[in-house]
Amino acid sequence: MPTIGIDLGTTNSCMAVFRNGRAEIIANDLGNRVTPSYVSFTGNERLVGEAAKEEATEYFKNTLYQIKRLIGRTYDDPSVQADMKLWGFTVINDDNKPKISVVHDHKRNVFRPEQISAMVLEKMKIAAEAFLGETVTDAVITVPAYFNHAQRKATRDAGLIAGLNVIGMINEPTAAAVAYGLDRQSDSERNVLIFDLGGGTFDVTIVKIKGRKFDVKATGGDTHLGGEDFDNILVKYFVSEFKQQRGEDISENKRALNRLRVACEAAKRKLSSSTNAKVQVDALQGGHDFRSSISQAKFENLNHSFFERVLDTVKNTLSDSGLKKENIDDVVLVGGSTRIPKIQAMLEKYFDNMKLKRTINPDEAVACGAAVYASSLGFVKDPALEEFALEDVIPLSIGIKSHGGKMSFAIPRNTKIPTKVRKTRSTVADNQERMGIKIYEGERALIKDNHFLDEFTISGIPPAPRTKGEVEVLLEINACGILHVEAIEKITGNSSEITIARDKGRLSENEIKRMVQEAEKFRERDQELKQRCNARNALENYAYTVKEGVDQKNLTRQQRESIMSKVTEILQWLDINKTEPPEMSELEEKKRELEEISQ
Incomplete structure (x- = not known):
């Protein structure tokens, strides 16, 4: 039974299988190598992929996209609130969980983001089975390197709903590094920086590659930065221009915004190869046509702050890795947004005119690397991967709540996994018999600014003056990123433990x-x-x-x-x-x- 790798993207998704010593892209039912991450409900019909994207302007209230920006997030997340204003579909608040409301089969239906992502994954699964001629159940799904625990868990849940056995998850830039490294195998050691700027997320990973061994040194990124943000900037710019031209505000007109978004996305793509692009929409609002254009220089100016954030992330990740830019042998571009000339120019300048590697398809590299990793985890291993080894890292620090609401860091970010750490916790009151252990992830000094994972309590601590009672906490992360925490009272040997494979507030x-x-x-x-x-x-x-x-x-x-x-x-x-x-x-x-x- 084949095991496939799936790159579940914000804008497009892609899948591959590793067989006969190489990764092979699996085309969808239309013969296309990438599938739009769109789902549309039209009357009583459900469409996924290209067919759904074609309905975006007409059935704008029922056509769902960019769902990866909702998965694993809370409704009050500032990024969710900002995105909602530009989406044609409706996001509702259910106990601070974002859900999507659509009309399907003549009645209103409410879906969780995991369910919509599952529909895209199921589309991929069916296409893979048709391509390979046999049933597909096992898969590796990629995630942005900076996805937190909740987002990773939600992505895994989407796979389960789609009927997939998710045997592993791999960070997107790490997967791209595997694809690049195997394609250009060398016995000499090379430090490779993977620059992955896609439709909705941005990741930077630095990997030491030697032969078929991949050692991740550091990873960084932004789970809310990509081509969709550049589109949003253009939409806001032209909304303002239309208001100046016609005196009408279309910011509340979902249909008009959706049609303008399509035109802006096309203009952005054209600006990757041209210095000027037209933006034209017939009867945008009130019967008024919209005619305008934008130059490459203006586009770069509008997105200047985003581009600066991109470069800052590169610098921070280099610092975390302990390497200098002079130590980087290759800079590899991955993700559709790396086609933007300004992005390439900034990187080339920063790395002292180094020639950027564009030798792997930026839309397919992540899926290819995921397929390699899937094959290495599967029951039937390809002989070509006998020496394959991958050492990844955790993207966010793991810590324990300490007195005063402070974050006591136990496992720093970019620690290699699997890993095991022991920490001693002392009682804070005389004759304290119970101790609560609360686990968080994040980089902030206070736990209120970090992400809560889970908690448990250890009982039976012998009475003692404050600070004299001690509990040893063992934190262990396995190769799949699952965190196991155990607390042991040193004198009695009493223990309590928890495996954080799911998140509070996530799916049961x-x-x-x-x-x-x-x-x-x-x-x-x-x-x-x-x-x-x-x-x-x-x-x-x-x-x-x-x-x-x-x-x-x-x-x-x-x-x-x-x-x-x-x-x-x-x-x-x-x-x-x-x-x-x-x-x-x-x-x-x-x-x-x-x-x-x-x-």
Whole structure:
């Protein structure tokens, strides 16, 4: 059974399999090597991928995209609040969890971000099975290097809902490093900086590569920085320009914003190869057409602060790695947004005119690396990966709440995994018999500014003056990034432990089970709809065949008129029902009527 690697992207997704000694991209059902991360609900139909993206302007309220920017986040997250203003669909607040509200099958449905991502993953799974000719269940899914525990857990949940057994997760730039390293295998040691700027996230990872051994030195990034932000800046700029031209504000017009976004995305792409791009939208609002243009220089000026953040991240990651820029042998570009000329120019200048490596496809590299890692974890290992070894790091520090709400750092960020650390905690009151252990991740000095993971309590501490009672806390992270924490009272040996494989407020086992069942219902409904569409097309083809064959048969005028009358009736009936295919029983009955009269 093959194991695949999936790059679940903000804008586009890609998948690959490692076989016969190389990574091979798996094309989707349309033959395309990348699939838009879009889901659209049109009437009673659910569309995923290219078909969904095509509906973005017409069914803007029910076409969902950039869901990766919601997954694992809270509703009150400032980035969620900012993005909501520019999205055509509706995000609602459910106990501070963002959920998406759409109208489907003539009723309102509410979905969690994990469910929408699962629909994209399921689309990929089905395409992989068609491509490989066998069932696919095991997969490795990539995540941005700076995704926190909640975002990683939510991504894993999406895989489970899609019917995938997620055997591992790999940081996106690390996956790209694997793809680059195996493609240009060398026995000499090289320090490689992977610069991964995609549609919604940005990562920098520094890897020491020697042969088929990959040693991650440091990783950094921003989970809310990418091409979508550059689009947003353009949208805001042209909203202001339209207001100046026509005196009308379209910032609350979701349909107009969506249509303008499509035009801005196209302009951004053109500016990667041209110094000027037009932005034109017919009847944008109030019957007014919008005609404008933007220069490459203006685009760079509008996004200046974003570009500066990008370079700051590179400098910080270099500092964390203990290397200087002179120690970097290769800078490898990954992600569609690295096509922006200004980004390339900034990097080349910073690295003293080093020639940037663009030798791997920026849209496919991450999926290829994930496929390599998936093969190394799978039951059937490719002989080409016998010497493959990967040492990754944790992206965020792990700590324990200490007295006064401070963060006591236990495992610093960029620590290699697997790892094990012991910390001693002392009592803070006389005769204290219980101690709560609260675990956080983040880099801030106070726990209130970091991300809460989980908590547990150890009891049975022998009475003693404050600070004299001691508990040893063991924190262990395995190769998959799962954190296990155990607390042991030194005198009695009493212990308590917890495995932080899930997050407070994330999906429970029952919720996942329910969503898997809902996904199965969607699959069944999609299959039924496909059968009805096929039956409708078959009936229409049959009606035209009968119509064309009337003149070739030896029929009376009355017989000919009777047949043509029935053909016209059925074609008109099909035309009336073209938006929603009729039920199978109705289609079968119409075909039977036509068969009887034509025979």
